[in-house]
Amino acid sequence: MDLFSQEKAPIYEALQKFKAMRVVPFDVPGHKRGKGNPELTEFLGEKCLAVDVNAMKPLDNLGHPVSVIKEAEELAADAFGARHAFFMVNGTTQAVQAMIMSVCKRGDKIIMPRNVHKSAINALIICGAIPVYVNPGVNKELGIPLGMSISEVKKAIAANPDAKAIFVNNPTYYGICSDLKTITELAHRHNMYVLADEAHGTHFYFGEDMPVSAMAAGADMAAVSMHKTGGSLSQSSFLLISNRLSTGHVRQIINLTQTTSGSYLLLTSLDISRRNLALEGKSIFAKVTSLANYAREEINKIGGYYAFSTELIDEDTVFDFDRTKLSVHTRAIGLAGVEVYDILRDDYDIQIEFGDIGNILAIISVGDRALALERLVSSLSEIKRLHSKDKTGMFDHEYINPEVVMAPQQAFYAGQYPVAIRDSAGYISGEFVMAYPPGIPILAPGERITKEIIDYIVFAKAKGSFLTGTEDMYVENIRIVEE
Amino acid sequence: MELWYTEEHTDNVRFSIKVDEHLYTGQSEFQRIDVFKAKEFGTFFTLDGLMMVTEKDEFIYHDMIVHVPMATNPKIKNVLVIGAGDGGTVRELTRYATIEKIDMVEIDRMVVDVCRRYLPQTACKLDDPRVQLFFEDGLKFVRSKENTYDLIIVDSTDPFGPGEGLFTKEFYGNCYKALKEDGILVNQHESPYYESYAKSMQRAHKRIKEFFPICRVYQAHIPTYPSGHWLFGFASKKYDPLTDIDERAWNSLGLQTKYYNTEIHKGCFALPNYVKELLVRAGE
Numbered sequence A: 001m002d003l004f005s006q007e008k009a010p011i012y013e014a015l016q017k018f019k020a021m022r023v024v025p026f027d028v029p030g031h032k033r034g035k036g037n038p039e040l041t042e043f044l045g046e047k048c049l050a051v052d053v054n055a056m057k058p059l060d061n062l063g064h065p066v067s068v069i070k071e072a073e074e075l076a077a078d079a080f081g082a083r084h085a086f087f088m089v090n091g092t093t094q095a096v097q098a099m100i101m102s103v104c105k106r107g108d109k110i111i112m113p114r115n116v117h118k119s120a121i122n123a124l125i126i127c128g129a130i131p132v133y134v135n136p137g138v139n140k141e142l143g144i145p146l147g148m149s150i151s152e153v154k155k156a157i158a159a160n161p162d163a164k165a166i167f168v169n170n171p172t173y174y175g176i177c178s179d180l181k182t183i184t185e186l187a188h189r190h191n192m193y194v195l196a197d198e199a200h201g202t203h204f205y206f207g208e209d210m211p212v213s214a215m216a217a218g219a220d221m222a223a224v225s226m227h228k229t230g231g232s233l234s235q236s237s238f239l240l241i242s243n244r245l246s247t248g249h250v251r252q253i254i255n256l257t258q259t260t261s262g263s264y265l266l267l268t269s270l271d272i273s274r275r276n277l278a279l280e281g282k283s284i285f286a287k288v289t290s291l292a293n294y295a296r297e298e299i300n301k302i303g304g305y306y307a308f309s310t311e312l313i314d315e316d317t318v319f320d321f322d323r324t325k326l327s328v329h330t331r332a333i334g335l336a337g338v339e340v341y342d343i344l345r346d347d348y349d350i351q352i353e354f355g356d357i358g359n360i361l362a363i364i365s366v367g368d369r370a371l372a373l374e375r376l377v378s379s380l381s382e383i384k385r386l387h388s389k390d391k392t393g394m395f396d397h398e399y400i401n402p403e404v405v406m407a408p409q410q411a412f413y414a415g416q417y418p419v420a421i422r423d424s425a426g427y428i429s430g431e432f433v434m435a436y437p438p439g440i441p442i443l444a445p446g447e448r449i450t451k452e453i454i455d456y457i458v459f460a461k462a463k464g465s466f467l468t469g470t471e472d473m474y475v476e477n478i479r480i481v482e483e
Numbered sequence B: 001m002e003l004w005y006t007e008e009h010t011d012n013v014r015f016s017i018k019v020d021e022h023l024y025t026g027q028s029e030f031q032r033i034d035v036f037k038a039k040e041f042g043t044f045f046t047l048d049g050l051m052m053v054t055e056k057d058e059f060i061y062h063d064m065i066v067h068v069p070m071a072t073n074p075k076i077k078n079v080l081v082i083g084a085g086d087g088g089t090v091r092e093l094t095r096y097a098t099i100e101k102i103d104m105v106e107i108d109r110m111v112v113d114v115c116r117r118y119l120p121q122t123a124c125k126l127d128d129p130r131v132q133l134f135f136e137d138g139l140k141f142v143r144s145k146e147n148t149y150d151l152i153i154v155d156s157t158d159p160f161g162p163g164e165g166l167f168t169k170e171f172y173g174n175c176y177k178a179l180k181e182d183g184i185l186v187n188q189h190e191s192p193y194y195e196s197y198a199k200s201m202q203r204a205h206k207r208i209k210e211f212f213p214i215c216r217v218y219q220a221h222i223p224t225y226p227s228g229h230w231l232f233g234f235a236s237k238k239y240d241p242l243t244d245i246d247e248r249a250w251n252s253l254g255l256q257t258k259y260y261n262t263e264i265h266k267g268c269f270a271l272p273n274y275v276k277e278l279l280v281r282a283g284e
C-alpha cells in the first residue's frame, strides 16, 4: 500500500471543489441543495444536502467511472490489496449478489455453507445457480454454526467437480473463520472461484493480528461492508476482485442491478473511511481489539455469561476467530440472547447488534469508547442479578441443517400456496424464514420443513425474535411448494 | 481589558463572571479543566466550560450532600464517594469522627491534581488516613461491590461526558447492590428549572425509584449553578430522612456549618408544586 497516495480522497476533494463553484442546479435531485425541503435540511444539515448531487462531469459517474471515482477505486484497491475495488451503494447485499452472478449462470453449481446471509441465497433465486451446501460445524454448547472444515469442502469438491465457485463467510457474524487459504488453494486447483462474504471483515485488511483477509488469502472476490466496522455510511460497501476476474465483466454485472443515481454521500463516506483506515487502521483496530478483550474479561468475571474468543479455535471448523467481535452466550443464566437483547434496549437504553436463541452480539468498531463498554458490562451484571432464571426448558440449538429438495429459484417460482406454519411439517418451503439480524435463513426456498424447524421458529417467536421472510407479515403462514 | 467567563445555561441564557485571572487550563483524557480567579466568587473551576465549584458558594452544595444523610443515620461508618474530585464532599465527611472509611472514586486524576493545587479549601482532607482514592470509572468500581457501604454519595458532573454512566439504571442498580441493607444513596440530582436539566432530573428520579423503597428529593439554592435552584436525591433501603432524622444526636456533635441545620433538613424536602409534578410525571 502506497501510504503517500492514501492521503488523497478524490471524491471528497472533488465535492469540495464542486461546492466552492456554486453551480446553479437545473438537474436532479429536485431538492436543489436542500432549498426545496427546508425541514429535511434543518434535520440533516445544509452541508449534507449541498453534496447530495447527481453524477456529472466533475464528479464522475459510478456506472462508468473515468475520473475521480476511478481514482478513488484505485486507491481503495491499493488499500485492500485488491486488483480492483468497486464502490457499492446498494449495500453488501449487492456486492454479494454481484460476486455470485459474476461467476455463476443458471444451472451452475456453487459450493457454500448453509449459514450464509440471505443475500447469497437471493442471488441464487435471481440467477438460477444451484447451491451445494457444506454442513458448517456446529458448536453444541453455544448453539452456533461455525466455519467449513477442509474435509467437508474436499468432499463437496469431489462430488461436484463441475461447481463454479466456493462461497465462504470470512468471518461469520459471530467472528468464526474457515481456513480460507487452504480452501482457496483447493478451489483453484479444481478451477473454481473463491467468493468471500466479508460483511463482517473490513478490519481484517487494516488491523494487525487479525484473521487473514480474502485478498491476502488469494480469494477471487470479496464483499466488504465498510459500513459495518469501517465507519462509512449505512449501505456503502466495497466489492474487491483479484486477478482472475475481468473488471469490465464484473462492472457489467454490477450495472444490472445498481442504481443510476449513486449517492455521493455514500461514495464520499467510502472514500474518507478508506483514507482513515489506510492511515490509522492499525491503531484504530488495536484499540477495538483491546476494548473487546477487556469487555470479554469483565463479562466473564460476572459469571453465568460466556464471552467466547480464541479458545474456540480448533484448526478445523473454527480455523480462526475475530477478536473484535463481542459475542456472549447467555443461556446459562436462563435467558435467551434475544431476551437479553430486549432488556438491554428497553431498560438500559443500550442497542446491540442482535440476540439469537443462545447468544448476544455487540459490535465493537472504529467508533467505540471505553466508558460505553462499562455501561454494557454493568448492565449485563444487573440483568443477571435481576432476571436470571433456571435454564431448563431453554432451546439448546441454534442451527439446524436443512434438507434441500430443490434449487431456490425453482422453488421460488413454482406453484405455491400458504399453510399455517405449525401445520407445515413435511412440505417444501417456497420462501424464507429468518430472524433479522442476523438474516441467516432458518428456512430457504426449496427446503423441507421439519418439526424441529417449526419448534425452533415457534420458540424464537415466543422469545421475541424479529422474524421475517414470509409474505405473511405476521409469520403465521408459510407458502409451500405444490408437489 | 475585561475578561469574562461565560456558561450557557441554555441556548438562550448565559451566566457570566468577571475573571481576574485565568489560573490554569489543561486537557485531560476525559475533559477540559480550567481554573479562574474572580472577585465575586474567589477561585473557581470548570469542566468542559461548565461550573463545578467556587470558593464562595461551595459550602452550600457540600453541606447539603453530606449532612442530610449523616443526620439521618449518624451510625454511618463506611462511605463511598463517586466523583467529587474537588474534595469538598470528603472534607465534610471527615468531620465525623465516627466514619471509619471513605472510598473516593474519581475517573479523572487530573481533576484531583488540579484541585489540590488551586483549591486547597476543598481538597484539604484528601490525605486523611480514612480516605482511599481510586482513579477509575465509578460505574466499574461499584460493579464488584456487594453489601459493603452504609452511604454512597454520587457527586457527579452532568449526565453528558464522563458523568454519563452515573445517571443510568445499571449504575443505580449496582449501587443498590453495593449498599448494606440500611444503606443510603445520595446523588447530585440536577435542576428542575431549565428543560434539559429537568429531563435529566426526571430520568434519574425514575431510575432510582425502580430500586429503592424510600426515594425523596431535596433542594438547595446554589448561586452559580444553572437557575440557582438545585436538587439532590435521597434514596434508601430503610431510613426516611424526614422521620428518622436524629436531631438531638446531630446537634450534639457541635459541627459548625454555614448552610445546613436540622431545621433546613426538615424544610428542604418541601418542594415547589411544579417540581413535585415533574417528579410524579418522571415515570411517564
Ligand SMILES: Cc1ncc(COP(=O)(O)O)c(C=O)c1O
Residues within 6 Å of the ligand: A090, A091, A092, A093, A094, A096, A116, A117, A119, A169, A173, A197, A199, A200, A225, A235, A237, A437, A438, A439
Ligand atoms: C454476512 C452478511 N453478508 C451480507 C450482508 C448484507 O449487507 P448489507 O446489509 O450491507 O446489504 C450482511 C448484513 O447483515 C451480512 O451479515
